[in-house]
Amino acid sequence: MEKVIDETLQGQTLVKDNKIGNSKKLYIESYGCAMNFSDSEIVASILNNQGYNTTNELIEADLVLVNTCSIRDKAEQTVRKRLEKFNAVKKDNPSMKVGVLGCMAERLKHKFLEEEKIVDLVVGPDAYKDLPNLLEEVENGRDAINVILSKEETYGDISPVRLQSNGVSAFVSITRGCDNMCTFCVVPFTRGRERSRDPQSILDEVNDLWEKGFKEITLLGQNVDSYLWYGGGLKKDFKKASEMQKATAVYFADLLDMVAKAQPRMRIRFSTSNPQDMTLDVIEVMAKHHNICNYIHLPVQSGSDRILKKMNRLHTREDYFELIDNIRKIIPDCGISQDMITGFPSETEEDHRDTLSLMRYVKYDFGYMFAYSERPGTLGAKKFQDDVPESVKKKRLQDIIDLQQLHSKYRTEQHLGKIEEVLIEKESKKSNLEWSGRNTQNTTVVFPKEHYKVGDYVLVEMKECTSATLKGKAVGYSPMQTSSS
Ligand code: SAH
Ligand code: F3S
Helix, strand or coil: CHHHCCHHHCECCCCCCCCCCCCEEEEEEECCCHHHHHHHHHHHHHHHCCCEEECCCHHHCCEEEEEECCCCHHHHHHHHHHHHHHHHHHHHCCCCEEEEEEHHHHHHCCHHHHHHCCCCEEECCCCHHHHHHHHHHHHCCCCEEECCCCCCCCCCCCCCCCCCCCCCEEEEECEECCCCCCCCCCHHHHHCCCEECCHHHHHHHHHHHHHCCCCEEEEECCCHHHCEEECCCCHHHCCCHHHHHHHHEEEHHHHHHHHHHHCCCCEEEEECCCCCCCCHHHHHHHHHCCCECCEEECCCECCCHHHHHHCCCCCCHHHHHHHHHHHHHHCCCCEEEEEEEECCCCCCHHHHHHHHHHHHHHCCCEEEEEECCCCCCCHHHHHCCCCCCHHHHHHHHHHHHHHHHHHHHHHHHCCCCCEEEEEEEEECCCCCCEEEEECCCCCEEEEECCCCCCCCEEEEEEEEECCCEEEEEEEEECHHHCCCC
16 A cells, blocks of 8 residues: 555645644654554544644644554665654754654654653544544643544544645545554554455545545555445344344455446545455455446565465465456456565575566556564564575566566556546646646546546547657546436
């Protein structure tokens, strides 16, 4: 999920949805996964009701919050540098308060207040509703911390303030936490147990976004395929508890279907799918609705069965191929992307070759690749020696990046000469005469603006490409611009 975020979005926030009459200023930066960006919108909403409007000027902030990521050591180092910067600014402006939110807050807890003394406020991912009380503590000159994880909190009742928004695409969280316990991953420790959000509140948020002019939503969760909601129905109507559960359960495929039907002209994306939890039902629902994009982010992490087992990924390489084959059978033009880790403890050259051969089989459209970073407290750190030398991790990383580059180029080339639907999101970074949007497979498409505008669904004929971008020319509106199906 992390990579859903455009690099340029990292960090600073734009001012949106500010409330008249609010006198205090909040500056909020987010790092890491899309869920963090989505959580910052919840935090901004809570603080909007406490007299704070957002600002993108650090210098004028009364409160500076940084929503943090612990996924790799490098992510934590980036945040530490930002905290140093905030503290330097604070020296000239002592009334300014600095708070840490998110995964690093959860992982390091009191350490920030006690040993490091660089922040006034520490708030874990499930404690944002406590912010008003915590801020009162801070006002009274006391350090404030709440890092209690919850089994229920989904923030389903909070209407997020849209930050950094292009007014076209928005994130909608559907689950929080993760129960999967991949041995390399810190998320189950920093974000707690998995829980699903009430489908009605998801539908309400999607409908509200449509009313506000948004055209694309990404349903977010660490593991969206394990979304599960039991609701509705009265116990007395059922003979057995299991019957009641079956009759009233909403699975991810059901939720996708409901959302796609509720707003047939809204593009629906979702992230992230875990191969062991993705079902054929989900793929079939995707195939059934034009407005569900043909794109699946399907992290695999390694192509070696031995390493997959040590990672506690509960599928084999063969299972993964079967899933890929099924996706291609049901949705032949589906875009597929990966996450991969090189240098997991004990990884050999043979394991690495298995990863390369798995990549050759799938030929992913995109990839997000990382060198293994041991995270304190994870099962990986406890059970395995981080024994692959840094230079070997880096070399293997370069191998898979190079291979992915070839595959990305191969995939973009397949679009040349075709006419595809693109949703216009923003001006192209490279030229103010061109629009930038994405096709259904999530590839960026750039084309001359002509009379089209942001938020339009346009048919674009693809004429040139690099490994990451398609260039084309609009040939008219897509039926999604006006139709109801
Ligand atoms: N299920 C989550 C995964 C979050 S972490 C999701 O929604 O995407 C994103 C990616 O970071 C993982 O898929 C993995 O490839 C990588 N990652 C996680 N822990 C890591 C570690 N300790 N070292 C290197 N990469 C890691
Ligand atoms: Fe992490 Fe695995 Fe969950 S990568 S977020 S423990 S699915």
